[in-house]
Amino acid sequence: MPQMNMVQAINDALRIEMRRDHRVVVLGEDVGKVGGVFRVTQGLYDEFGDDRVIDTPLSEGGIIGTAIGMALYGLVPVPEIQFSDFIFPAYDQIVSELAKYRYRSGGEYPAKLVIRTPVGGGIRGGHYHSQSPEAQFIHVAGLKVVCPASPADAKGLLLASIRDPDPVLFFEPKRIYRAAKGEVPEGDFVVPLGKANVVKPGVHVTVIAWGAMLYEALEASNQAGKQGIDCEVIDLRTLWPLDIDTIIASVKKTGRVVVVHEAPKSCGLGGEIVSLINEKAFLHLEAPPKRVTGFDTPFPYTLENEYLPLAHRILPAIVETARY
Amino acid sequence: MSTSDATHLALYRQMVLIRRFEEEAARAYSQGKIGGFLHLYIGQEPIAVGAVAALQPDDYVITTYRDHGLALARGMTPRAAMAELFGKVTGCSKGLGGSMHFFDAEHHMLGGYGIVGGHIPIAAGTAFASKYREEKRVSMCFFGEGAVSIGDFHEGLSLAALWKLPIVFVCENNEYAMGTPLSRELSVEDVSTKALGYGMARDRFFADHVLTVRDRLAEAIERARELSEPTLVEIRTYRFRGHSMSDPGKYRTPEELEERKKRDAVLRSRADLEAAGMGADVEAAEKEIEDIVADAVRFAEESPEPGPGVARSDNV
Numbered sequence: 104m105p106q107m108n109m110v111q112a113i114n115d116a117l118r119i120e121m122r123r124d125h126r127v128v129v130l131g132e133d134v135g136k137v138g139g140v141f142r143v144t145q146g147l148y149d150e151f152g153d154d155r156v157i158d159t160p161l162s163e164g165g166i167i168g169t170a171i172g173m174a175l176y177g178l179v180p181v182p183e184i185q186f187s188d189f190i191f192p193a194y195d196q197i198v199s200e201l202a203k204y205r206y207r208s209g210g211e212y213p214a215k216l217v218i219r220t221p222v223g224g225g226i227r228g229g230h231y232h233s234q235s236p237e238a239q240f241i242h243v244a245g246l247k248v249v250c251p252a253s254p255a256d257a258k259g260l261l262l263a264s265i266r267d268p269d270p271v272l273f274f275e276p277k278r279i280y281r282a283a284k285g286e287v288p289e290g291d292f293v294v295p296l297g298k299a300n301v302v303k304p305g306v307h308v309t310v311i312a313w314g315a316m317l318y319e320a321l322e323a324s325n326q327a328g329k330q331g332i333d334c335e336v337i338d339l340r341t342l343w344p345l346d347i348d349t350i351i352a353s354v355k356k357t358g359r360v361v362v363v364h365e366a367p368k369s370c371g372l373g374g375e376i377v378s379l380i381n382e383k384a385f386l387h388l389e390a391p392p393k394r395v396t397g398f399d400t401p402f403p404y405t406l407e408n409e410y411l412p413l414a415h416r417i418l419p420a421i422v423e424t425a426r427y
Numbered sequence: 428m429s430t431s432d433a434t435h436l437a438l439y440r441q442m443v444l445i446r447r448f449e450e451e452a453a454r455a456y457s458q459g460k461i462g463g464f465l466h467l468y469i470g471q472e473p474i475a476v477g478a479v480a481a482l483q484p485d486d487y488v489i490t491t492y493r494d495h496g497l498a499l500a501r502g503m504t505p506r507a508a509m510a511e512l513f514g515k516v517t518g519c520s521k522g523l524g525g526s527m528h529f530f531d532a533e534h535h536m537l538g539g540y541g542i543v544g545g546h547i548p549i550a551a552g553t554a555f556a557s558k559y560r561e562e563k564r565v566s567m568c569f570f571g572e573g574a575v576s577i578g579d580f581h582e583g584l585s586l587a588a589l590w591k592l593p594i595v596f597v598c599e600n601n602e603y604a605m606g607t608p609l610s611r612e613l614s615v616e617d618v619s620t621k622a623l624g625y626g627m628a629r630d631r632f633f634a635d636h637v638l639t640v641r642d643r644l645a646e647a648i649e650r651a652r653e654l655s656e657p658t659l660v661e662i663r664t665y666r667f668r669g670h671s672m673s674d675p676g677k678y679r680t681p682e683e684l685e686e687r688k689k690r691d692a693v694l695r696s697r698a699d700l701e702a703a704g705m706g707a708d709v710e711a712a713e714k715e716i717e718d719i720v721a722d723a724v725r726f727a728e729e730s731p732e733p734g735p736g737v738a739r740s741d742n743v
Binding site: 128154165167169171173174176178180192195200206207211 | 487519520521523524528530532537538540541542545546547548549550551552553554555556557559560566578579582583585586589
């Protein structure tokens with residue numbers, strides 16, 4: 104199997120699907136000739152031409168609105184929003200229109216499209232190039248939300264997303280775009296949506312993470328292992344629909360859980376996960392569930408490594424939970 | 428009866444269908460049988476009817492929350508439309524959408540939209556897909572002048588002009604954004620001038636006659652279909668009822684309303700057809716419409732509501 108980073112894996116997925124399905128088009132700011140600000144779409148313009156790899160003006164509402172119209176007509180658009188922080192001008196289109204099509208058309212039009220967008224901190228981008236808005240889309244009924252942590256998952260989940268009948272928000276953790284490397288199956292390869300991955304089995308504490316923070320959770324778990332705490336680390340991969348079965352099975356085994364995410368704590372996905380654990384596995388809990396997250400502040404330029412829930416913040420939470 | 432007279436009669440019949448349908452909907456609303464909001468198209472019928480007459484059946488249409496007229500003109504059955512207003516499972520969106528959110532895939536009516544202007548870039552997208560597939564299907568996007576101040580309007584026009592998309596933007600300028608008159612909502616009352624900045628063709632006229640609407644829009648449709656170029660068409664019109672049923676319309680005088688009703692295109696067509704010796708045909712059509720609308724109300728009343736299973740879908 105070839106080694107790829109996440110950028111190469113996503114590019115590979117797009118290329119495979121564009122070759123396979125003429126309905127698939129890519130559009131966004133600088134996705135064509137330039138190949139995208141992170142070069143994720145590099146080379147697609149040369150292979151597929153300007154009617155399938157479309158440079159757009161700075162017009163997020165227009166990009167997503169137009170993509171919705173294309174989808175209604177039967178195309179399969181994969182728009183890119185250059186940073187997930189820039190998605191808010193299109194939030195109305197996503198929330199008010201895209202999420203509701205299947206429902207409002209009595210099931211006739213699912214509005215099948217995938218919005219790709221780089222997410223999260225770690226590149227010193229400050230307020231508007233670092234945020235993690237996943238919960239704001241999970242809260243909207245009608246959307247699926249994906250965030251891969253490995254190149255292989257990025258490829259397999261993107262292909263699954265493009266083939267899924269529903270709209271998908273595909274968050275790409277930019278901190279690990281090139282840092283995450285690994286073997287990626289060649290050719291067609293699908294990772295099903297809605298399935299979490301138990302990356303490291305363990306018996307003492309369940310640690311739930313996704314995207315770039317998965318590696319921090321693994322690092323903290325390794326350090327905890329030196330203190331005799333054996334963590335089970337779960338990579339959610341698909342954030343919604345949530346693979347609650349995998350989570351509950353793990354929590355019933357360990358009785359202890361730590362959820363990690365970059366987004367601010369309040370009303371983050373961690374809160375929902377903890378609520379579901381309380382509803383479904385309350386009597387199995389041996390310690391209060393913990394959340395290690397970003398803070399309820401705008402994303403800072405400096406102090407980024409304090410804001411992000413890196414291993415040095417996760418480890419104490421694991422230890423405290425294990426020894427409660 | 429000449430071919431053109433027969434066509435005119437058919438268009439008159441469509442306009443009367445919309446008007447009588449909505450008058451009965453207003454009655455049902457006041458009886459509490461229709462909930463929420465109800466925005467009537469009465470006064471603006473020549474636009475939807477004239478537009479549909481100029482379009483092909485597989486062209487796409489998309490409009491605002493004031494959507495009953497276009498849906499009926501496009502061919503949605505009055506039964507499916509009335510049942511949707513009543514919130515019944517036999518409605519065009521299984522009763523889950525209601526007045527503002529009609530949807531009719533069969534007739535390529537891609538919905539009424541409750542977010543003002545939100546559908547304008549979406550229409551650019553269907554036009555893009557038509558061009559991409561080289562199918563020469565035209566998209567026609569309707570909105571009020573109230574939508575012109577919203578970003579989505581400009582983003583939709585900007586992309587349509589940049590990419591030379593086969594689309595006709597139809598601004599139904601009824602002179603009031605809810606209760607705010609044109610003079611207080613737009614710095615330039617001539618909406619069609621917005622096309623200039625985008626290098627887009629434009630047209631502007633009054634909806635005094637359904638045949639005028641049809642013929643003028645046909646020019647824009649041909650530009651879209653044959654040249655793949657967009658047009659912004661401003662059609663001046665007037666709604667005879669409030670913005671919605673809850674609007675008593677105190678922002679305009681009774682005199683203004685009466686004056687504008689003298690330009691009612693439905694009455695104008697009726698007078699023309701009578702003058703052409705078709706009075707009996709007109710009356711027969713009106714009688715037929717009465718029966719169709721009464722049947723639609725009966726059907727809506729007797730249809731079941733959607734069960735909770737239609738609306739719910741738990742993720743967890």
